[in-house]
Every structure is written in structure tokens, then in C-alpha cells.
Amino acid sequence: MSLNEPQPLEENPHLAAYTNYGSTETSVTVTSDATEGASRKGPVLSFHEICFTATVKKDKKIILDNVSGVFDGGVNAILGPTGSGKSSLLDVLAGRKDPRHVMGTVLLDGKAVPSDFRLMTGYVVQDDVVMGTLSIRENLAFSAALRLPQRLTAAEREKHVDLVIQELQLSKCADTRVGTEFTRGVSGGERKRCNIGMELITAPTILFLDEPTSGLDANTAGHVMSLLSSLAETGRTIIFSIHQPRYTIYRLFDNLVLLNGGRCAYHGSSKDAIEYFAKCGYPIEPYNNPADFFLDLLMGAEHRDPAFGPQEEPLTEIYDKSDAKAQIDGQLAVLWDNSRAHGLPTKSAEVGYKTSFGRQLGVVSTRTVKNLLRNPRTSVLQLAMMVLLGALVGAIYWQVNDSKSSGLQNRVGALFFIIMNLIFGNLDAVELFIKERAIFIHENASGYYRVSSYFLAKVLCDMIPRRTIPPLIFCAIAYYMIGFQSDVEKFFIFSLTMVLVAVAGSALAFFFSATVQVFAIANLLIALCYVFMMLFGGFVVNVGSVLSWLQWIKWLSFFRYGLNAASINELHGKEFCDYDVKRNISDCLPGDAYLTAQGIPFGSAWDLWQNILALASMAVIMLVLAYVQLRRLKKLK
Numbered sequence: 213m214s215l216n217e218p219q220p221l222e223e224n225p226h227l228a229a230y231t232n233y234g235s236t237e238t239s240v241t242v243t244s245d246a247t248e249g250a251s252r253k254g255p256v257l258s259f260h261e262i263c264f265t266a267t268v269k270k271d272k273k274i275i276l277d278n279v280s281g282v283f284d285g286g287v288n289a290i291l292g293p294t295g296s297g298k299s300s301l302l303d304v305l306a307g308r309k310d311p312r313h314v315m316g317t318v319l320l321d322g323k324a325v326p327s328d329f330r331l332m333t334g335y336v337v338q339d340d341v342v343m344g345t346l347s348i349r350e351n352l353a354f355s356a357a358l359r360l361p362q363r364l365t366a367a368e369r370e371k372h373v374d375l376v377i378q379e380l381q382l383s384k385c386a387d388t389r390v391g392t393e394f395t396r397g398v399s400g401g402e403r404k405r406c407n408i409g410m411e412l413i414t415a416p417t418i419l420f421l422d423e424p425t426s427g428l429d430a431n432t433a434g435h436v437m438s439l440l441s442s443l444a445e446t447g448r449t450i451i452f453s454i455h456q457p458r459y460t461i462y463r464l465f466d467n468l469v470l471l472n473g474g475r476c477a478y479h480g481s482s483k484d485a486i487e488y489f490a491k492c493g494y495p496i497e498p499y500n501n502p503a504d505f506f507l508d509l510l511m512g513a514e515h516r517d518p519a520f521g522p523q524e525e526p527l528t529e530i531y532d533k534s535d536a537k538a539q540i541d542g543q544l545a546v547l548w549d550n551s552r553a554h555g556l557p558t559k560s561a562e563v564g565y566k567t568s569f570g571r572q573l574g575v576v577s578t579r580t581v582k583n584l585l586r587n588p589r590t591s592v593l594q595l596a597m598m599v600l601l602g603a604l605v606g607a608i609y610w611q612v613n614d615s616k617s618s619g620l621q622n623r624v625g626a627l628f629f630i631i632m633n634l635i636f637g638n639l640d641a642v643e644l645f646i647k648e649r650a651i652f653i654h655e656n657a658s659g660y661y662r663v664s665s666y667f668l669a670k671v672l673c674d675m676i677p678r679r680t681i682p683p684l685i686f687c688a689i690a691y692y693m694i695g696f697q698s699d700v701e702k703f704f705i706f707s708l709t710m711v712l713v714a715v716a717g718s719a720l721a722f723f724f725s726a727t728v729q730v731f732a733i734a735n736l737l738i739a740l741c742y743v744f745m746m747l748f749g750g751f752v753v754n755v756g757s758v759l760s761w762l763q764w765i766k767w768l769s770f771f772r773y774g775l776n777a778a779s780i781n782e783l784h785g786k787e788f789c790d791y792d793v794k795r796n797i798s799d800c801l802p803g804d805a806y807l808t809a810q811g812i813p814f815g816s817a818w819d820l821w822q823n824i825l826a827l828a829s830m831a832v833i834m835l836v837l838a839y840v841q842l843r844r845l846k847k848l849k
């Protein structure tokens with residue numbers, strides 16, 4: 213196996229693609245890199261004594277045990293039975309594992325990897341992380357808009373996208389939507405190539421792929437692998453984990469790491485592997501697929517050649533003493549010495565995000581709005597439900613009268629019912645961050661955008677069309693059908709209160725959405741919170757009569773603040789009277805008496821506005837907490 217001479221980072225022609233990205237020649241550099249770089253070899257990635265542990269029930273489990281090797285330009289495969297540590301090794305090399313659990317060193321061209329290595333390389337995850345409502349071109353344009361330097365013009369970015377489409381042979385389906393669970397889109401192979409394209413946009417010279425053929429039929433898997441092989445010929449180092457490739461795929465491999473139980477059982481040229489195992493006493497029988505043979509061997513299913521006597525040592529230990537290992541160790545030593553000469557472990561300067569907060573906010577918002585418009589079922593249904601409920605509550609409480617016997621009760625009942633609808637009607641806000649969690653984690657870890665821009669884009673694009681406008685329509689319908697006080701100022705205060713109730717309820721749902729991974733659990737927790745808030749809202753039970761040590765819950769109740777503000781707005785200064793015709797007298801109950809009985813202060817304007825302020829503050833606090841939770845999400849595995 214030939215090994216490129218290690219070069220300083222800044223002199224390495226492959227990495228010029230990263231460092232020159234912002235220059236005026238960028239597109240030229242990338243174009244030539246992608247299409248004319250057939251004579252180039254990708255950078256060398258070496259890994260030295262890698263150990264990776266995970267904590268399982270307080271015990272440390274060793275997942276990778278002292279694995280070393282060298283991957284250079286070409287197709288590098290990590291092969292092994294299930295659970296052997298393939299994905300773990302790939303993640304360690306790609307800088308996607310929590311460094312606290314990793315020991316050992318990874319070097320790039322014989323130098324410490326830059327601190328932003330993760331953002332400079334491409335990483336294609338096993339599951340789909342493209343947006344199903346967008347076309348392939350739109351998905352690639354999203355990646356280009358966020359991951360290419362901001363100073364590139366729209367035309368230059370488009371050129372990048374076109375190049376990637378051509379390179380991945382996606383021209384025919386470039387304008388077809390990828391497809392969601394509801395709508396059929398492009399084929400599995402095209403979808404996988406779109407995922408690869410999202411990473412190729414930045415012209416990375418190292419591309420990591422976790423099981424790129426999983427879920428694809430044999431033919432499509434073959435196409436994807438030939439594509440990777442041709443990418444390797446244009447000066448890229450392709451590294452991937454793979455489970456059980458067929459022969460047509462195996463023969464594309466240049467370099468192989470065979471893992472078993474977290475240890476290396478072979479590392480070297482894939483062409484030499486058959487001979488290596490034959491020398492160890494395991495000749496492959498004619499017509500067998502080498503990949504199947506190696507896996508059977510690692511699982512202990514292959515029979516040893518009797519001429520070599522019984523097997524005494526595991527394959528991993530045989531490899532440790534082999535010439536193949538000695539050869540790799542020699543290469544590793546050169547790279548290690550080189551890194552020492554350059555002063556290990558100095559890190560290169562941070563690369564950081566390629567685009568500003570504003571650009572990220574705009575691009576993510578545009579995608580979110582497109583998503584909403586192209587998948588309008590939920591938003592249209594929500595709007596229809598709000599109109600229907602508004603009409604229903606209006607019909608039930610139709611033109612309430614001012615009598616003592618029903619006027620007061622109906623008004624308070626209607627207010628409670630409206631608040632309940634607005635809070636429970638926004639329960640679906642809980643899916644905001646759960647639904648796209650995998651995409652968010654991948655995109656954030658790959659340097660597409662800051663957490664803050666994603667959060668703000670999602671919240672704004674959800675809050676305005678879904679949590680503000682439908683409640684306003686609901687309020688307008690219900691207010692006039694019920695016949696609340698016909699006064700513009702009172703209608704304004706009522707609407708403001710109700711919109712804030714809906715926003716605060718949604719903000720709490722966003723918090724759970726950012727905190728809990730499982731939709732059903734998040735749903736349960738949020739429903740529990742809403743029920744408690746409802747109990748302490750002041751309608752179901754007189755809060756003053758509740759056990760004193762439980763009364764603090766009232767301070768957390770959106771229901772209470774909403775109901776207090778709306779009750780003061782509607783009842784303060786109003787009288788509810790029953791007229792006794794026989795005795796010609798009126799029996800009246802002032803609205804203020806009800807407010808006093810409920811312990812709702814109403815004497816000054818502040819008594820009303822403090823409730824509105826409390827609702828707004830709680831919404832802001834919940835949003836801040838949701839943002840903190842999103843930041844705390846584990847981006848590394």
C-alpha cells in the first residue's frame with residue numbers, strides 16, 4: 213500500500229479546497245477538484261491506538277480496543293460483524309464521538325486534526341437527513357446557502373449545486389421532491405445520493421459514510437458504491453463502514469479494516485486480505501465472496517486448513533503479530549514522528565460557521581415556510597378546527613344576557629372554555645423539535661447553522677402562522693357570537709390575553725419538545741402540566757380554599773393569569789340583575805363581587821396588566837428554557 217508523504221496542512225493541495233474556499237477562484241478550485249483531479253490522491257488519515265469506551269449501567273464497556281491504522285486516498289472500508297465497532301470507529305475518526313470517551317490520536321496528513329475537522333469533512337449518516345418536502349436541488353441549495361462562504365453570489369452557489377447534481381448523476385430527478393411518509397418521491401438510491409450530495413457541496417476531501425448501502429437493493433447499492441469509487445479517483449479519501457457487501461462492491465475497496473469485538477483482525481490492502489488469511493491457515497474456497505468469507509471467519513464459522521494444525525489464537529491476536537500489522541506500524545511511526553516534529557497536539561485555527569446569523573435565520577426560515585406550505589394538512593386542519601370551535605363556543609353561549617341567574621356563570625364559563633381550547637388546541641406544538649431532531653442534530657454538528665438561528669427560525673415560523681393567527685380568528689368569532697362587551701378596547705385586551713395564553717401554552721410545549729425525545733412521553737408530560745394549570749386556574753376550584761402548601765401552583769398557571777385578565781376585562785364594573793316583576797324589584801350581583809370572592813384584585817389598571825405581563829414573561833421564560841435544552845442536546849454520540 214502506498215502512503216502519501218505527509219505534508220503540512222497549508223501545503224496540502226487537497227486541503228486547499230477548504231482554505232481557498234472563500235477566494236474568488238473558489239468555484240474554479242472546486243470544479244477542477246471534482247472533475248479533473250483524477251491524478252490526485254486524497255489526504256491521509258491515520259489513527260493511533262484508538263480506544264473507545266461507553267458506560268453501560270455504571271460499568272465501562274470497551275467498544276474499541278487499541279485500534280490503529282492508516283486510510284489514504286481511495287476507498288477505505290471498515291468491515292465486521294454486527295456490533296464489532298464499525299460505526300464507533302467511523303464516528304471516532306470523523307470526530308463525532310464524545311472526546312471524553314475516546315483515547316488515542318487521529319492525524320490528518322501526519323498533523324493533529326484541526327479543531328473544526330468535523331465541519332471540514334463530509335459525514336453521511338445512515339438514516340435519511342434530507343427534507344422530504346423539498347426537491348433534490350432545493351436540498352442541495354440549502355446546504356450550499358449555509359455551508360459555502362457567504363460572499364459567493366447566488367449564481368456561484370447555483371453552479372456548485374449543478375456540479376454536484378452532475379457528479380452524482382441526479383440531473384433527471386433534480387427537481388423531484390425527495391418524498392415524505394405521505395408522498396412518494398425519488399427512489400432509494402437517488403435519496404442516498406442526495407444525502408451524499410449534501411456533503412459534497414463543500415467539496416470535502418474526506419468523506420465519511422455510515423453504512424452507505426443499508427436499506428438499498430443490491431443493484432442500487434452497487435451504483436452508490438461505484439459512485440463513491442469514482443469520487444475517490446478525484447482526490448478524495450472515502451471512508452465508510454459496511455456490513456456485508458457483495459463481491460462487485462468488495463472489489464471496489466482499496467483498503468480494508470476488519471473488526472471483531474472492537475479489535476482489528478486485519479488491516480491493509482483489500483487485495484492482499486485473501487492471501488493474508490490463506491497464510492494464516494484459512495484459504496478461501498473458489499467462488500466464495502471474500503466479504504462473506506471474512507465475516508464467516510470472524511464469526512468462527514470457517515474451517516481451518518488441517519495442514520496448519522488447530523487454531524490456537526484468536527484472529528485479532530494473530531494479526532497483532534503479523535507482517536501486515538508491522539507494515540502498518542511502520543507507516544504509523546512515520547506519521548507520528550512527523551506530527552511530533554510539528555508539535556503535537558497543536559490545533560489549527562477554528563474554521564467556524566461560513567454564514568452569518570442573519571443568513572442562517574433567513575435560509576432556515578425559508579425552508580420551514582416551504583415545509584409548512586407543502587405539507588399544509590396540519591396547519592389547515594388547525595385553522596379549520598379553530599373556526600369550528602369558535603363557532604361552537606359562540607353557539608353554546610350565544611348572546612349571553614346580563615341576568616344574575618345565568619349572565620355571570622355563562623360569561624365565566626365561556627372564558628374558561630375558550631382558554632381551555634386555546635391551550636389544549638396547541639398541544640401539537642410538542643412535535644416542533646421532536647420531528648426534525650435527527651436532521652437538526654446532523655445539520656448542527658456539520659456546521660450548517662447555529663442553534664440560535666435554527667431555534668429562532670422554527671419558533672417564528674411556527675408561532676406566527678400557527679399559534680397567533682388561528683387564536684385571533686377564534687377570538688374574533690367567539691367574542692361577537694357570545695356577545696361580550698361591545699367595546700374595541702375590551703376586545704383588544706381579550707384578544708391579547710388569549711393570544712398570549714396560546715403562545716405561553718405552545719412555549720411550554722416547545723420546552724418539552726426540546727427536552728424529551730419520545731413524542732408519546734412529551735405529550736403525556738405536557739398534558740399533565742396543562743391539567744394541573746387548569747385545576748389551579750380558579751374556575752374548577754376556588755384557589756383560596758385549596759390546601760395552603762399546594763397553593764403555590766397557582767403562580768405557574770397560564771389558566772389563572774388568562775382567566776384573571778379576561779374576567780377583570782369583562783366583569784369589572786358590570787352588574788348582573790334578575791328582575792322580580794311581581795315585587796317590582798331588581799336583585800343584582802356586581803361583577804366586582806365575583807372577582808372579590810375569587811381573590812382577583814381589580815382596583816387599578818395594573819391589576820389587569822400584571823396578569824398579561826405574567827403570561828408574556830412565562831412565555832419568554834419557556835422559550836429561553838427550550839433554547840437552552842436545544843443547546844444541551846447531545847450532538848456527539
Ligand SMILES: Nc1ncnc2c1ncn2[C@@H]1O[C@H](COP(=O)(O)OP(=O)(O)OP(=O)(O)O)[C@@H](O)[C@H]1O
Nearest residue numbers: 266267268275293294295296297298299300301455
Ligand atoms: N454509546 C454507547 N453506549 C453503549 N453501548 C454502545 C455505545 N456505542 C456503541 N455501543 C455498543 O458497542 C458495540 C459496537 O457498536 P457499533 O454501532 O460501533 O457496532 P457496528 O459494528 O457498527 O454494528 P452494526 O453493524 O450493528 O451497526 C455494540 O455492541 C453497541 O451496542
